[in-house]
Amino acid sequence: EGIVDEAGRDLGDEESSTDPSGNKVLKGASEALRQLLIQKIGDDYFASYRRGNSASEAIFTRKVGHTQRGGRPILFDRFYGAQLGGKAVDLLVEGRNNAVSTIQWSAAKGFWVDSFHSNGFRDRWGHIHARKMHPSFYDSNNLKLSTVGREYLQPIFTHAIGHDDLEHQRDTTFAASSLLMPYHSVNTDMSKRICYL
Numbered sequence: 286e287g288i289v290d291e292a293g294r295d296l297g298d299e300e301s302s303t304d305p306s307g308n309k310v311l312k313g314a315s316e317a318l319r320q321l322l323i324q325k326i327g328d329d330y331f332a333s334y335r336r337g338n339s340a341s342e343a344i345f346t347r348k349v350g351h352t353q354r355g356g357r358p359i360l361f362d363r364f365y366g367a368q369l370g371g372k373a374v375d376l377l378v379e380g381r382n383n384a385v386s387t388i389q390w391s392a393a394k395g396f397w398v399d400s401f402h403s404n405g406f407r408d409r410w411g412h413i414h415a416r417k418m419h420p421s422f423y424d425s426n427n428l429k430l431s432t433v434g435r436e437y438l439q440p441i442f443t444h445a446i447g448h449d450d451l452e453h454q455r456d457t458t459f460a461a462s463s464l465l466m467p468y469h470s471v472n473t474d475m476s477k478r479i480c481y482l
Contacts, residue, residue, distance in 0.1 A: 290321075315346040360447035361440075368398045376400055392436050 323340040331343040358366065365388055372386035381400065389399045406413045422434035430438070 319344050319346050359441075359445045360450065361445055363447075365396070365398070372398045372400060390437055392433070395440055 322344050326340050326344070328339045331340055332338060369386045369388065376382070376384050376386060381402075383403045384400045385403055385406075387399050387401050388396055390396050408414065422431055422437060423429075424431040424434075
């Protein structure tokens with residue numbers, strides 16, 4: 286996920302356990318950082334402040350992909366999610382049960398739904414490994430999207446928000462009651478209750 290330790294090793298790429306198919310389970314960098322914090326801080330700190338019995342109980346991670354984007358799948362996600370599901374059903378009807386439905390992209394054609402034989406993802410031992418973003422999408426010298434990356438994201442950004450998304454934003458994020466009510470955090474409520482007890 287792009288985060289490395291002091292020795293330059295990628296954090297959170299793979300763990301030693303495997304899924305039911307025998308493939309290595311991918312693990313997020315956030316969980317690897319959590320483990321480092323648990324080791325460095327230890328249990329005594331949290332027990333002394335009554336914030337849990339152990340560091341592993343008090344330190345947690347969150348998957349924020351949807352939250353960073355506003356909390357809901359965007360129009361692009363919903364449209365292509367439905368298309369991918371339809372393609373998956375078509376593959377099963379055609380008897381192609383070792384294939385996956387995919388979204389493809391090219392500068393000339395844009396996005397389209399296609400399929401790919403599952404063996405194409407496997408190495409010679411039958412294992413599936415994490416794929417990295419193709420370097421053509423990012424300009425590492427200037428630390429920004431490349432021209433190809435911008436061309437790829439342009440249609441997603443152009444059609445990202447539908448009418449129902451705006452209604453949801455208006456009724457939640459921009460609701461007038463948001464001006465009167467403080468931000469409500471479950472974690473803060475739990476901490477207050479722990480201190481009270």
